Amino acid sequence: MTVVTAERITTADHAVRIATELAEVFAAGAAERDLSRRLPHEELDQLSASGLLAITVPAEFGGADLPPSLVAEVVRILAAADPNIAQVPHSHFVYLNLLRLAGTRAQQRDYFGKVLAGARIANAQSERGGATVADISTVLRPVGETGASDADRQPVESSRIDGGGTARRFVVEGTKYYCTGSLFADVLAVLTRLDDPQGISGLEPGEYVAFVPALEPGVRIVDDWDALGQRTTGSGTVEFAGVTVGPEQLVARASAVNAPTGYGAFAQLLHAAIDAGIARGALAAAAEFVRTRSRPWFEAEVTHAADDPLVVQRFGELAVAVAAAESTLIVAGAAVDAAVRPKVAVAQDAHPAASGDGDGAQASIAVATAKILADRAANEVSAAIFEVGGTRSAAAEHRLDHFWRNARTHTLHDPVRWKYQHIGRAVLHNRPPPLHGVI
Template identity: 50%
Template sequence: MTWDATIQTVHKLADEFRQSAPQRDRDRSLPFNEITELSTAGFFALTIPREYGGLQAPPSVVAEATRILATADPNIAQIPQSHFVYVNFLKIAGSHQQKQYFFSKILDGQRLANAQSERNGSTIASITTTLDAVETGYRLNGTKYYCTGTVFADWIPVLSTSEGTEFVAFVPSDSPGLTIDDDWNGFGQRTTASGTVHLDNVHVDSAWVVPREPAVRAPAAYGAFAQLLHAAIDAGIARNALDDAAEFIRTSARPWFEAKVDEARDDPLTTYRLGEVTVDVASAEALVAEAGALVDEAFAAFSSEQATRASLAVAIAKAAADRAALSATNALHELGGTRTADASLNLHRHWRNARTHTLHDPVRWKYHNIGRALLGHPQPQHALF
C-alpha cells in the first residue's frame, strides 16, 4: 500500500465513522470496531521505517490522515496520536533490537497508547512513577492519568524515573499488576478512553525499557511532531463544525426578522460571519499543512536549525487551529440559533470536543513563544505532547 492509498482508505473510513459519531458521543460508546478497522487497513503501521518493513510515511501524511479522521470523529483521531509519537520515539531512541521487536509487533496489528501524565507533581512535567531494577528486569509503581487509548492498546509506554533518569517502559496491557480504569468523564472527547492506569509492582523486561533523553535532546523535532497531530485534530474539529453549521443554516435555521429575508442563508450578517469563520478554518488547515512539510524536512535533516523552524511552524499552526476550532464551534450555535441547542441533535458535541481537546496544552504559551522567537529568543522544543 502507498501513502496515497492509505489516505484514500482513511477518507472512506472517515465517511463511515462520521455517520455514527453523534450516537457514540451521546452513549459514550467506545469505538472498538472503528479502531479495529483502522488497524486492519494498516493505519497504525503507517510510519514504520522501510528497513523494518513499513511504509515510512512522513509527518505531513500522518497529520493529514489525522485531520481527515477528526473531520468525522475527533475522538477516533486522538486515539492513535500517542501511538505514532511512541513509534517515533522508538525510531530515535530505541536500539536496533528494540525496533525490530516492536515494529514487527505493530506490523502484525498491535497498537501503543500512553501512560505519561500525573496529577501529584508540582507541574504536568513532574514524574514520580518509579522504575526499579530487580534481578529479573524492572518493577514499575505509580499511577498515570489522561492515558488516551489505553483500552485499545496492546502495549502501554509508561514514562518513569530510575535513579534520577527518565525512561519509557513498554508494558503489555495485560501485565499482572497493571489496571486500566475507564474513568475518563470529560464533557468532550468522551470516547477517547483517556482514563487512569495503575501500576502496582508491574514486572518489565529489560529489553522493553528505553531511555528518554536521546529522543528529547536529539534535533529530531520529536515534540513538534507530537504537537502537529494535536493541531491537525483541532483543524479537523473546526472543519466538521463549519460543515455542520453551513448545512444547518441551509436546511433548518430561520433568518433574524430584521434581515427582511425569507431564508437564513440570505441573511447578510449570517453569511458574513460564516465567511469569517471559513477564513479561520482554511487558514488553520493551510498552516497545519505548512507545518507538516517543515516537520518532514526536520526529520530528514536531523539538525537543530530545521527542528527549530519546525517547532515554530507547529506552534503557529496549533494557535491557529485552536482559534479556528473554538470559532467554528461557537459560530455553529451563534448562526444556527436556539434550535441548535436541542440536545437530541447533539450539535454541541463539536464545541465540547473543541474546548476539551484545546485544553491539552495552553495556547497562551504558543503565542508567548512565537513572540519570543520573533524577537530573537530560542524556540523551546520540549517533548510534552
C-alpha cells in the same frame, strides 16, 4: 493483541484514500457514540485493520515510512469525522517515533512488527501529584536494588539498553492519568523515572519509557474518564503495581527529547491536526444545519436563512479561520518533515535519530503557529454553530454541542499562551524554543 488482519498501505495517496473512506463511516455514528459514551472498539479495530496505524513504520522494517505531514493529514481527516477516534492513535504515532529515534534495532524489529500486524500503543504518561505536569513519580526500579547482594550489584553489560540477553529485571510502580487510548491498547508506553541510587542497573539516570503489554500482571486500566468532551477516547487511569519489565522493553527518552530531533514538533503537529479537523467538521455541520433547518431572521427579508447577508458574512469569517488553520498546518507539516530527515547512524545498533538538513527549532515554531490558529478555529467555529443556527440549533436532539465540547476539551492539552511566548522570543531574540518535547 488486537485480533485483526492489517492491510499494508504503501503510498501517501493510498493512506489519504483509506482515511477518507473510514472518516465517512466514523462520522455517521460520532454524535450518538458521544451522547451514550459508547466506546469505539469496533471502529478502532477497523482503523487497525486498515493499515493506517503502521504508515510511519520505516521502510526497512516493512512499513510505508510516510512523513509527519501525511500523518497529520490523516489525523485531520479523521478528526473532522470523529475527533475522539482521531485522538486515540496520537500517542501511538508519537511512541513509534520514539522507537525510531531512540530504540535499538531489536526493539524496532519487535514493536514495528507488532504494529504492522495491527497492534495499538497508548500512552501512560501524565500524573497529578507533582507540582507541575513535568514531575514524574512513577518509578523504574531494578530488581534487587534494596538490600542487593554483591552479585546483584554487578552492572548490566552496557549503559545502552540493547536487549543482549542480560538477566536484569526492573519493576514499574505508579499511577498515570489521562491515558488516552489505554482501554483499546495492546501496549502501554509508560513514562518512568529511574530509581537506582546504588547504580546496580548500569543505566544512565533519567526518564525511560517502558513498553508494557496492557494485560501484564500488575496493570490495572480504569475506565473513569469523565470529561465534558472527547468522551470516548478511553483516557482513564492506569495503575502499575509491581509490574516487571526487562531491558528490552525500555527506551531512554533523552536522545529523542533533549536534542533537536523534531520529537516534540511531531507530537504537537498531530494535536494541531485534531483541532483543525474539529474546526472543519464543525463548519460543515453548521452549514448543513443553516441550509436545511434554520429559519431566517425576519429583518433579513429573505426566504432562507442561508440567504441572510449577515449569516453569509459570518460563514465567510468562519471559513477563513478554518482555511488559515489548515494552511498553517500544511506549512508546519513541511517544516516537521524537514526536521526529522534521518542522518547517518552513528552506532551499528542504532536507528538514525536526529535531524539532518531540517531545523528542529523552525519546525517547533511553525507547529506552534499552527497550533494557535487551530485552537482558535476549533473553539470559535464550534461555538458559532449556535450563533448562525439560531435557537433550534441548541435542541438536544441535534447534538451539535459535541463539536464545542470536543474542541474545548482537546485544546486544554497544552496552553497556547506559551506558544506565543516561544514565537515572540524567536522573533525578538532569535532564541530557539526549549527542548522539552511539548513544542
